[in-house]
Amino acid sequence: MDQNQQQDTAHRPVKRKEMTRRQFLSYTLGGAGAFMAGGAILPMIRFAVDPLLQPKQQGNFVKVIEESKVTNEPQQVDFKVHQVDGWYESDPKLQAWITKGDDGTIFALSPICKHLGCTIGKYGKEIPNQYLCPCHGARYDKNGKTLAVAPRSLDEYEVKTDNGWVYLGPLKPNSRVK
Amino acid sequence: MLKGMYNWIDERLDITPMWRDIADHEVPEHVNPAHHFSAFVYCFGGLTFFITVIQILSGMFLTMYYVPDIINAYYSVDYLQHQVAFGQIVRGMHHWGASLVIVMMFLHTLRVFFTGSYKAPREMNWVVGMLIFFVMLGLGFTGYLLPWDNKAYFATKVGLEIAGSVPYLGEYIKILMNGGTIVGAQTLTRFFAIHVFFLPGALLTLLAAHFFMIRKQGISGPL
Numbered sequence: 001m002d003q004n005q006q007q008d009t010a011h012r013p014v015k016r017k018e019m020t021r022r023q024f025l026s027y028t029l030g031g032a033g034a035f036m037a038g039g040a041i042l043p044m045i046r047f048a049v050d051p052l053l054q055p056k057q058q059g060n061f062v063k064v065i066e067e068s069k070v071t072n073e074p075q076q077v078d079f080k081v082h083q084v085d086g087w088y089e090s091d092p093k094l095q096a097w098i099t100k101g102d103d104g105t106i107f108a109l110s111p112i113c114k115h116l117g118c119t120i121g122k123y124g125k126e127i128p129n130q131y132l133c134p135c136h137g138a139r140y141d142k143n144g145k146t147l148a149v150a151p152r153s154l155d156e157y158e159v160k161t162d163n164g165w166v167y168l169g170p171l172k173p174n175s176r177v178k
Numbered sequence: 179m180l181k182g183m184y185n186w187i188d189e190r191l192d193i194t195p196m197w198r199d200i201a202d203h204e205v206p207e208h209v210n211p212a213h214h215f216s217a218f219v220y221c222f223g224g225l226t227f228f229i230t231v232i233q234i235l236s237g238m239f240l241t242m243y244y245v246p247d248i249i250n251a252y253y254s255v256d257y258l259q260h261q262v263a264f265g266q267i268v269r270g271m272h273h274w275g276a277s278l279v280i281v282m283m284f285l286h287t288l289r290v291f292f293t294g295s296y297k298a299p300r301e302m303n304w305v306v307g308m309l310i311f312f313v314m315l316g317l318g319f320t321g322y323l324l325p326w327d328n329k330a331y332f333a334t335k336v337g338l339e340i341a342g343s344v345p346y347l348g349e350y351i352k353i354l355m356n357g358g359t360i361v362g363a364q365t366l367t368r369f370f371a372i373h374v375f376f377l378p379g380a381l382l383t384l385l386a387a388h389f390f391m392i393r394k395q396g397i398s399g400p401l
């Protein structure tokens with residue numbers, strides 16, 4: 001190594017592994033900006049998605065009919081449940097088709113069609129021994145088993161009997177048909 | 179990866195010149211607080227816009243729960259503030275922001291006034307700024323009624339009495355703003371519509387004009 005070369009090395013700028021000024025500034029400004037934007041926007045997003053994170057309302061059992069009045073011919077019962085919908089509380093009316101099965105157990109079908117949610121008509125009114133939905137012609141038998149159009153059978157209310165009265169609770173999938 | 183996506187789009191649409199035209203301009207020394215700290219007064223315009231963005235965002239989110247109806251308005255505000263997660267924060271942003279935006283706008287106006295920036299060729303931007311000022315006052319006034327509590331009701335009554343005191347036309351103005359003869363159901367829906375559709379629309383249009391003129395004319399020179 002001659003003298004010239006040596007000098008050359010000494011004067012070459014030292015190469016350090018560090019970020020450039022431009023990089024440093026964009027990271028800090030970007031970071032601070034993202035922090036501020038996040039601070040403003042995240043609360044709003046959490047606010048908007050709150051309904052997704054609320055626990056489901058628990059249904060109570062409601063007294064609907066005397067046990068002795070339930071026959072093996074489906075009967076319509078109307079009952080009210082208390083509903084809290086945000087700031088609006090109401091007691092909407094629900095409907096059930098309540099029947100004593102061949103096995104002697106009392107069951108109550110939801111009238112909400114499992115096709116797309118219309119309300120089915122009276123048992124046996126249009127078609128003997130069937131429920132018919134007026135919207136797209138879904139049909140169900142006495143146990144709520146789907147016969148046409150709808151992909152699933154009618155839901156059932158949970159049923160409790162106490163002291164000669166029938167009580168209906170939350171909905172569950174049909175347990176009488178497979 | 180982001181860079182890759184950007185390049186992919188840029189190759190096809192050549193978007194770089196568009197944002198460069200908007201973002202790439204020199205900040206003169208006399209408005210840069212890093213050079214003279216007192217230049218922070220030039221930030222008030224940007225801060226006003228920042229809070230306006232917060233107002234628009236938080237307002238949009240509030241309308242997810244709010245109803246403009248005299249029976250339910252108060253309950254919906256009570257619900258969104260106390261039952262919904264972060265409701266207090268989101269309403270708080272809108273509530274305090276509404277005052278802060280006026281404060282910032284006022285400071286911005288003072289800066290423009292004392293630096294003489296309203297002089298030729300920027301007279302039109304002073305006029306647009308004044309229109310923005312009145313639109314902001316309108317947003318504050320119409321928004322104030324929306325919670326439909328006592329303070330809201332009486333503030334609006336007072337405001338409309340003042341409008342009614344205009345010579346000759348007062349009574350007509352008052353009925354028009356009331357949507358009838360009392361502060362009631364129709365006042366609330368009317369104020370709501372004005373608050374969330376009409377005035378924000380006017381505001382955004384005016385802001386666009388404001389910013390367009392600033393880019394065209396540049397920031398005014400040093401004192």
Ligand code: HEM
Nearest residue numbers: 233234237238240241244273276317321322324325374378
């Ligand atoms: C940019 C300027 C705006 C200003 C100055 C403003 C001002 C106000 C004020 C003073 C209130 C009453 C707040 C309270 O008493 O707590 C309010 C309420 C409200 N504003 Fe705005 N607002 C603006 C923009 C918007 C926008 C763009 C929307 C919707 C798209 C909106 C939606 C609402 C709603 C839904 C309420 C009622 C809820 C509440 O009172 O907390 N606001 N606004």
Ligand code: FES
Nearest residue numbers: 113115116133136
């Ligand atoms: S909803 Fe009942 S048949 Fe379509």
